[in-house]
Amino acid sequence: MNETILTNATIVTRDEVFPGTLVLRGGTIAEVARGRSASSRAADFGGDLLIPGIVDVHTDNLERQVQPRVHARWPSRSAMLAHDAQCAAAGVTTVLDALCVGIVGFEHERTQTFREAVADLDALGQKGVLRSDHFLHLRCELPAPDMRDLFEPVCRHPALRLLSVMDHTPGVGQYANLDRYRALRLKEGYSAEQIERSLANRMAERERVRGPNRDFVLGVVGETGVAIASHDDRTEEEVAENAALGIRISEFPVTLEAAKAAHGHGMGVIAGAPNIVRGGSHSGNVAVADLLAADAVDAFASDYVPASLVEAAFIAAATLGLPRAIAMVTATPAAMAGLADRGALATGLRGDLVRVRLHEGLPVVREAWRAGVRVA
Numbered sequence: 001m002n003e004t005i006l007t008n009a010t011i012v013t014r015d016e017v018f019p020g021t022l023v024l025r026g027g028t029i030a031e032v033a034r035g036r037s038a039s040s041r042a043a044d045f046g047g048d049l050l051i052p053g054i055v056d057v058h059t060d061n062l063e064r065q066v067q068p069r070v071h072a073r074w075p076s077r078s079a080m081l082a083h084d085a086q087c088a089a090a091g092v093t094t095v096l097d098a099l100c101v102g103i104v105g106f107e108h109e110r111t112q113t114f115r116e117a118v119a120d121l122d123a124l125g126q127k128g129v130l131r132s133d134h135f136l137h138l139r140c141e142l143p144a145p146d147m148r149d150l151f152e153p154v155c156r157h158p159a160l161r162l163l164s165v166m167d168h169t170p171g172v173g174q175y176a177n178l179d180r181y182r183a184l185r186l187k188e189g190y191s192a193e194q195i196e197r198s199l200a201n202r203m204a205e206r207e208r209v210r211g212p213n214r215d216f217v218l219g220v221v222g223e224t225g226v227a228i229a230s231h232d233d234r235t236e237e238e239v240a241e242n243a244a245l246g247i248r249i250s251e252f253p254v255t256l257e258a259a260k261a262a263h264g265h266g267m268g269v270i271a272g273a274p275n276i277v278r279g280g281s282h283s284g285n286v287a288v289a290d291l292l293a294a295d296a297v298d299a300f301a302s303d304y305v306p307a308s309l310v311e312a313a314f315i316a317a318a319t320l321g322l323p324r325a326i327a328m329v330t331a332t333p334a335a336m337a338g339l340a341d342r343g344a345l346a347t348g349l350r351g352d353l354v355r356v357r358l359h360e361g362l363p364v365v366r367e368a369w370r371a372g373v374r375v376a
Helices: 061-066 077-089 109-127 148-155 179-186 192-223 236-242 256-264 272-278 288-293 307-318 322-327 331-336
Strands: 002-012 016-025 030-034 049-054 054-059 094-102 135-140 160-166 227-231 249-251 267-270 299-301 353-359 364-370
Touching: 002 353, 054 160, 054 299, 054 307, 054 331, 054 353, 061 077, 061 109, 077 094, 077 109, 077 364, 094 109, 094 148, 094 160, 094 267, 094 364, 109 135, 109 148, 135 148, 160 192, 179 192, 192 227, 227 236, 249 256, 256 267, 256 288, 267 272, 267 288, 267 331, 272 288, 272 299, 272 307, 288 307, 299 307, 299 331, 307 322, 307 353, 307 364, 322 331
Parallel strands: 002 049, 054 094, 094 135, 135 160, 160 227, 227 249, 249 267, 267 299
Antiparallel strands: 002 016, 016 030, 049 353, 353 364
């Protein structure tokens, strides 16, 4: 059985940080101990940090590889491989690819991305060519007329680990400010007439299909047990409604009030890592720094920049301490996705590891292992 010994590492567990040695055997963590190894086969970390492999429960990064420019669509499998390589290089060893199911508005190319991504994950994952471990996070757009037809064929996919229910209808949630929404669409080149026609259609469709679509998704969750999250919660009333439906995760709440309400209902809260790295929301929503200060966030997701996760954790460490901050990108999101075999440096768990070096306060991913095999 293959054995890898990593020593003179600064090991970050769920509870503490200490200089020590970690031993991998056959893809599993076999030993975590204090002090240096005397083995001549041990790899010397030189004091670098050793953390668990990062778990990303929501990334749209694949979409940015599929369409790197507005009118330039990249071949889907090439895009998947580029996305996968970026995740591994960022220390993200477990990826939940967030794919839009149903379209509200103008981004119809996302349906093609969804279909191709599921096929590519099946094909590439079975061949063992992906560096990170990929699962599905299906983002169900409740007001979309085509949501159910797209969702039904994949709603029991074996790689499905998380569902989120979304409502991107202009006038609610993330796009509650209609003036801002109109300005964004005008900037994208749509005419005022096109925008107003789309607004009227979207609102009518929401009234017609949102309720039936939500009932169908909740029914699937009841049968499969897959974790489900709400998305872009804005008010205490929205959170209370979701909690009453059995939703246990609030993803990207857009106000501090919603995040606090989610905790009050026993829901886990996921925030976007780019928000804290950039110093605020790109869309005018609550700053994650404020969520941290209020102890109203449990986990980070990369949203659209895989490398943001390790940076977000080290920024949060100034408030929470390193063990708890690292858990926000490892153990906690793993638990949310029902992945009990990873997320911590403990014997018997998968050998998903990341070597991090601090350079002038900036965490730099030096190496990464997935199930004991080095992938970056």
